[in-house]
Amino acid sequence: MTPSAATNLPTTSLTMLAQTAAQWSLTPNEAEVERLLTICNACRYCEGYCAVFPAMTRRLSFAQADIHYLANLCHNCGACFHACQYAPPHEFAVNLPQAMARVRVQTYADYAWPRALGAAYRHHALTLVFALCVGFAVFLLLALLRQGTFIHAPLAGNFYAVFPHHLLVLLFGSVFGFSLLALAIGVRRFWKAMASPQAHTSAPAVAEATHDVLRLKYLDGGHGEGCNETDDAFTLVRRRFHHLTFYGFLLCFASTSVATLYHYVFGWQAPYALSSVPVVLGTLGGIGLLIGPIGLLWLNLRRHPQHGDATQRPMDRGFIVLLLLTSMTGLALLIGRDTAAMASLLAVHLAVVMALFLTLPYGKFAHGIYRSAALLKWAIEKRMPNRLQLGTD
Amino acid sequence: MHYDVVVIGGGNAALCAALTAREAGASVLLLEAAPREWRGGNSQHTRNLRCMHDAPQDVLLEAYPEEEYWQDLLKVTGGKTNEELARLTIRDSAQCRDWMRRHGVHFQKPLSGTLHLARTNAFFMGGGKALVNAYYRSAARLGVDIRYDTPIHTLELIHGQFVAAHTAQGERITAHACVLAAGGFESNLPWMREAWGEVNGEWPADQFLIRGTRFNTGTLIDFMQRAGADMIGDPSQSHCVAIDARAPLYDGGICTRVDCVSLGVMVNRHGERFYDEGEDFWPKRYAIWGRLVAQQPGQIGYAIIDAKAIGRFMPPVFPGVKADTLEGLADALGLPRDAFMHTLNNYNAACREGTFDHTVLDDCHTEGLTPAKTHWARSIDVPPFTGYALRPGITFTYLGLKTNADSAVHFAGQPSENLFVAGEMMAGNVLGQGYTAGVGMTIGTTFGRIAGARAATAAAGQSQTHTRGAA
Known part of the structure; x- marks a missing residue:
C-alpha cells in the first residue's frame, strides 16, 4: 500500500461508523452526531468550552438518548467549531454545532405534543403565517363586530371598551394554557427518554441548572469572553442581546401578571397610569424586547455561514421577528392608546401576542425549555460518580 | 514593500x-x-x-x-x-x-x-x-x-x-x-523515504502516516x-507513535492514537509478539511504539485486547475489529491463524496474574516468555476480542x-x-x-x-x- 492509498481508509471506516449507527436505527442527522462525538471523544481538546464535552467524556458510545441530550445541551456558541483541528476542509469534516442543531430541531418535532403538530418545526414560515392570520382574523373581526369600524372616538386607553376583559382572559388563557401543556408534555417525553434510572434530582442540581439558564453560562465561552459570531473572535454581544430579549419577555409577562392581579384581587381597572407598576414593567420589558431581538436578528444575519443549521434560520428569524413585533406593537399601543387608532393598534398587538402564544410549543421558543431540561440533566449527572476511569495512570 | x-x-x-x-x-x-x-x-x-x-x-x-x-x-x-x-x-x-x-x-x-x-x-x-x-x-x-x-x-x-x-x-x-x-520536514515523503532508506527490501517510510500538517516540507x-x-x-530521527492504520495520511492529530497496548499484546503481521507491552506506564512508552512498528515487516502491528480492557483506555476514533473467538479475530484481521493462536496461547499460559492495577507498575507479569510482558499481564480470554491495526505515525522530525x-x-x-x-x-x-x-x-x-x-x-x-x- 502506498501512503496515498491510506487516505482512502478513513472514509471507509467512517462509512462503517455510519453503518453501525444505522443498525441502532439512528436518523442520518443522529448518525452524524454519533460519528462526530466518536471523534471528539478521542480528542477532547474542547472540554473547557461548555458542558457538552465533559458530559461526552462520561460515555464511550452514544445511543439515541445520549445524542438527544447532548444536542440539546449544545448552545451553538461556535467555539468548538473554530478550535477544531478536524473542521472542514479536514476530511473528518467535524462541525459539531451544526450537526447538533440538526438533531435539536428533530427532537423538538419528535417529542412535540400533539405529535402531528411537530411537523410545524419543518414548515416554520407556514406555521408563523398561519398563527398570525388566526390572530388577526380573531381580533380584527372581533373589533369590527363590536365597534363596526376600526376608527373610533378616543377611548382614553380603555382597552376593555374594545375587547371585554373576560373575553381576553378566556382567549389568551386557553391558548397560553394549551401552549404550556404542549411544552410540558413535550419536555416530559424528552426527559423520560434521556433520564437515567439512578439519577436523583437534588436541590443543588436544580439551583445550578437554574443559574446556568438565567445567566446563559454557556454563552460565556468557558473563559468569560463570550461566543463566536462572524469569525473565531469571542464576543459577549449574543449573550447580552439574549438577556435583553429574555428578561424583556419576562418583564412583559410580569406586567400582564401584575395587571391581572390588580384586576381580580384589587379590583383596579385598566387603564393604568404611566407610572403604575404594570405600565413601567411593560415599558421596560418592551424596550428590552425591542433592542434584544433587533440585536439577535442583526447577529443572525451576520452569523458565520458554517454556524448551526442554515435551514433553521427562517425559524430563528421568524421567532425573533415575532418577539420584535410584540414589543413594537405593544409600545405603539402605549403611545397611541389615547387616539382614535387605539382599537386597531390593540387588535394588531393582541393578534401578534396570540400568534406568539400559539407558536410557543412549535417554534424556536422550545429551545429554552429543552435546553433547560438538558442543563438540569447535566447538573444531576455531574454530581454522580463517573464510572469510566480512562487513562488515569 | x-x-x-x-x-x-x-x-x-x-x-x-x-x-x-x-x-x-x-x-x-x-x-x-x-x-x-x-x-x-x-x-x-x-x-x-x-x-x-x-x-x-x-x-x-x-x-x-x-x-x-x-x-x-x-x-x-x-x-x-x-x-x-x-x-x-x-x-x-x-x-x-x-x-x-x-x-x-x-x-x-x-x-x-x-x-x-x-x-x-x-x-x-x-x-x-x-x-x-x-x-x-x-x-x-x-x-x-x-x-x-x-x-x-x-x-x-x-x-x-x-x-x-x-x-x-x-x-x-x-x-x-x-x-x-x-x-520540520516530516510531510516531505520523498525525503522521509530517503532518510529511512531501504531495510530488508522494504522502504519503511512508504508506510508512514504524518500526524501533523502537510505543509512541513x-x-x-x-x-x-x-x-x-x-x-x-x-x-x-523523528518522533514516531503507533497510530491507527486507518488514520489520514496528514493531520490525523491526537485522535488517531490507540492507547490499549499496555492492556493487551501487540503482534506483527506474522502473528508474533515483538516487545514488552508492559514495560512502563503508557504515557512514558507510547512514543517508542512507532519505531518498533516501523521495524516490523510491512511496518504494521496489531494491538489485541479482550473485554476486560474495554473502558480502561481513551476511546479510539475508529472502531476496533471485533470477534467472539481469538481464531475469528485472527481471520478478521487477516493474520495467520496458527501463528497467532500459538502466540496468544503461549502468552496466556505464561501470565502470572497478581493484583491487576493499571495505575501502578503492578505484579501481573509473564514467566518464561520472550519477549516478556512485565506488568499488567492478564490472559486474553474474555470475549469479545478486539484488534486495532497500527502504523507508524510521525509527529515531527x-x-x-x-x-x-x-x-x-x-x-x-x-x-x-x-x-x-x-x-x-x-x-x-x-x-x-x-x-x-x-x-x-x-x-x-x-x-x-x-x-x-x-x-x-x-x-x-x-x-x-x-x-x-x-x-
Missing part, C-alpha cells in the same frame, strides 16, 4: 516571533505556506505547554522546579541536549504565560484522561488551533501583515546575512531581518543545509539548524546578524531525541519570542546604518 522583519512560517513559533517583533516596534510580514484554513502548522494539533513553576499557579498544581524539569529533559533526550538552551527554555516557561494571555490564549485545567500532566502542563482551552487563532487575531490587531499561500523556496544570503526571501511564485521579499520558523531546512548553515540532528541563546542561525560556527530560527526548525538543539508532553510548544514559544526580539533589534540597527549611509 520593504519590512523590518519577515517571519517565514505560520505556527506557534512564527507567531510568537511576529508578535514580539511587532511589539518591539518593527514592521512585520508573516508568510504562511498554507492557505488560511490550514494555517498554524503542527501547532494546530498541540494542546499544552510544559511549564516550570515553584508554587501552584492558576491551572498548574504543586511545583515543577527548574531542576526537575531539566532532569526530565536530560532523561528523555538521553543527554542529547544543550544545557544552556534547555535551561533558558525552562526558565522562560515560568514567565511566558502572562504574555500568551495578553495575546488571547486561554489556559485550562488538564483534560480528562491527562491527570498525569496536571502538575507540569498548562492546557490551552480549545487546543492549539484556538491558540493559533488567538495569535493571528492579535497579530492582525497589532498590524502584522499576514500572507497565506506563500511558501518560500529560497533565501538570498550574503556572507550569512539575510537579504531577501523568494516565494515559490518567484516574488522577491526583502527585509532587514528574518526569522525562520517553517517547521522542509524546503528551507534543505536550502539552509545546502547554503552551509550549521545543522543539528539526524534526518532519520529532529533535523534542524544549530543555534544559540540569541536564536541566531550559524554558518561555520559564526552567528548570523539578522537571520534567526525558532520552533521545529531548531527544536533539536534542546530536544535531540525523545519527547515529553508540551515541550515542543515551550521551545517554540521561548525561541519564537527571542527570535522576534533579536530580529527587531537587528532590523533597527540595520535601518540606522542605512539612514546614516544615506546621510
Whole structure:
C-alpha cells in the first residue's frame, strides 16, 4: 500500500461508523452526531468550552438518548467549531454545532405534543403565517363586530371598551394554557427518554441548572469572553442581546401578571397610569424586547455561514421577528392608546401576542425549555460518580 | 514593500516571533505556506505547554522546579541536549504565560484522561488551533501583515546575512531581518523515504502516516543545509507513535492514537509478539511504539485486547475489529491463524496474574516468555476480542539548524546578524531525541519570542546604518 492509498481508509471506516449507527436505527442527522462525538471523544481538546464535552467524556458510545441530550445541551456558541483541528476542509469534516442543531430541531418535532403538530418545526414560515392570520382574523373581526369600524372616538386607553376583559382572559388563557401543556408534555417525553434510572434530582442540581439558564453560562465561552459570531473572535454581544430579549419577555409577562392581579384581587381597572407598576414593567420589558431581538436578528444575519443549521434560520428569524413585533406593537399601543387608532393598534398587538402564544410549543421558543431540561440533566449527572476511569495512570 | 522583519512560517513559533517583533516596534510580514484554513502548522494539533513553576499557579498544581524539569529533559533526550538552551527554555516557561494571555490564549485545567500532566502542563482551552487563532487575531490587531499561500523556496544570503526571501511564485521579499520558523520536514515523503532508506527490501517510510500538517516540507531546512548553515540532528530521527492504520495520511492529530497496548499484546503481521507491552506506564512508552512498528515487516502491528480492557483506555476514533473467538479475530484481521493462536496461547499460559492495577507498575507479569510482558499481564480470554491495526505515525522530525541563546542561525560556527530560527526548525538543539508532553510548544514559544526580539533589534540597527549611509 502506498501512503496515498491510506487516505482512502478513513472514509471507509467512517462509512462503517455510519453503518453501525444505522443498525441502532439512528436518523442520518443522529448518525452524524454519533460519528462526530466518536471523534471528539478521542480528542477532547474542547472540554473547557461548555458542558457538552465533559458530559461526552462520561460515555464511550452514544445511543439515541445520549445524542438527544447532548444536542440539546449544545448552545451553538461556535467555539468548538473554530478550535477544531478536524473542521472542514479536514476530511473528518467535524462541525459539531451544526450537526447538533440538526438533531435539536428533530427532537423538538419528535417529542412535540400533539405529535402531528411537530411537523410545524419543518414548515416554520407556514406555521408563523398561519398563527398570525388566526390572530388577526380573531381580533380584527372581533373589533369590527363590536365597534363596526376600526376608527373610533378616543377611548382614553380603555382597552376593555374594545375587547371585554373576560373575553381576553378566556382567549389568551386557553391558548397560553394549551401552549404550556404542549411544552410540558413535550419536555416530559424528552426527559423520560434521556433520564437515567439512578439519577436523583437534588436541590443543588436544580439551583445550578437554574443559574446556568438565567445567566446563559454557556454563552460565556468557558473563559468569560463570550461566543463566536462572524469569525473565531469571542464576543459577549449574543449573550447580552439574549438577556435583553429574555428578561424583556419576562418583564412583559410580569406586567400582564401584575395587571391581572390588580384586576381580580384589587379590583383596579385598566387603564393604568404611566407610572403604575404594570405600565413601567411593560415599558421596560418592551424596550428590552425591542433592542434584544433587533440585536439577535442583526447577529443572525451576520452569523458565520458554517454556524448551526442554515435551514433553521427562517425559524430563528421568524421567532425573533415575532418577539420584535410584540414589543413594537405593544409600545405603539402605549403611545397611541389615547387616539382614535387605539382599537386597531390593540387588535394588531393582541393578534401578534396570540400568534406568539400559539407558536410557543412549535417554534424556536422550545429551545429554552429543552435546553433547560438538558442543563438540569447535566447538573444531576455531574454530581454522580463517573464510572469510566480512562487513562488515569 | 520593504519590512523590518519577515517571519517565514505560520505556527506557534512564527507567531510568537511576529508578535514580539511587532511589539518591539518593527514592521512585520508573516508568510504562511498554507492557505488560511490550514494555517498554524503542527501547532494546530498541540494542546499544552510544559511549564516550570515553584508554587501552584492558576491551572498548574504543586511545583515543577527548574531542576526537575531539566532532569526530565536530560532523561528523555538521553543527554542529547544543550544545557544552556534547555535551561533558558525552562526558565522562560515560568514567565511566558502572562504574555500568551495578553495575546488571547486561554489556559485550562488538564483534560480528562491527562491527570498525569496536571502538575507540569498548562492546557490551552480549545487546543492549539484556538491558540493559533488567538495569535493571528492579535497579530492582525497589532498590524502584522499576514500572507497565506506563500511558501518560500529560497533565501538570498550574503556572507550569512539575510537579504531577501523568494516565494515559490518567484516574488522577491526583502527585509532587514528574518526569522525562520517553517517547521520540520516530516510531510516531505520523498525525503522521509530517503532518510529511512531501504531495510530488508522494504522502504519503511512508504508506510508512514504524518500526524501533523502537510505543509512541513522542509524546503528551507534543505536550502539552509545546502547554503552551509550549521545543522543539528539526524534526518532519520523523528518522533514516531503507533497510530491507527486507518488514520489520514496528514493531520490525523491526537485522535488517531490507540492507547490499549499496555492492556493487551501487540503482534506483527506474522502473528508474533515483538516487545514488552508492559514495560512502563503508557504515557512514558507510547512514543517508542512507532519505531518498533516501523521495524516490523510491512511496518504494521496489531494491538489485541479482550473485554476486560474495554473502558480502561481513551476511546479510539475508529472502531476496533471485533470477534467472539481469538481464531475469528485472527481471520478478521487477516493474520495467520496458527501463528497467532500459538502466540496468544503461549502468552496466556505464561501470565502470572497478581493484583491487576493499571495505575501502578503492578505484579501481573509473564514467566518464561520472550519477549516478556512485565506488568499488567492478564490472559486474553474474555470475549469479545478486539484488534486495532497500527502504523507508524510521525509527529515531527529532529533535523534542524544549530543555534544559540540569541536564536541566531550559524554558518561555520559564526552567528548570523539578522537571520534567526525558532520552533521545529531548531527544536533539536534542546530536544535531540525523545519527547515529553508540551515541550515542543515551550521551545517554540521561548525561541519564537527571542527570535522576534533579536530580529527587531537587528532590523533597527540595520535601518540606522542605512539612514546614516544615506546621510
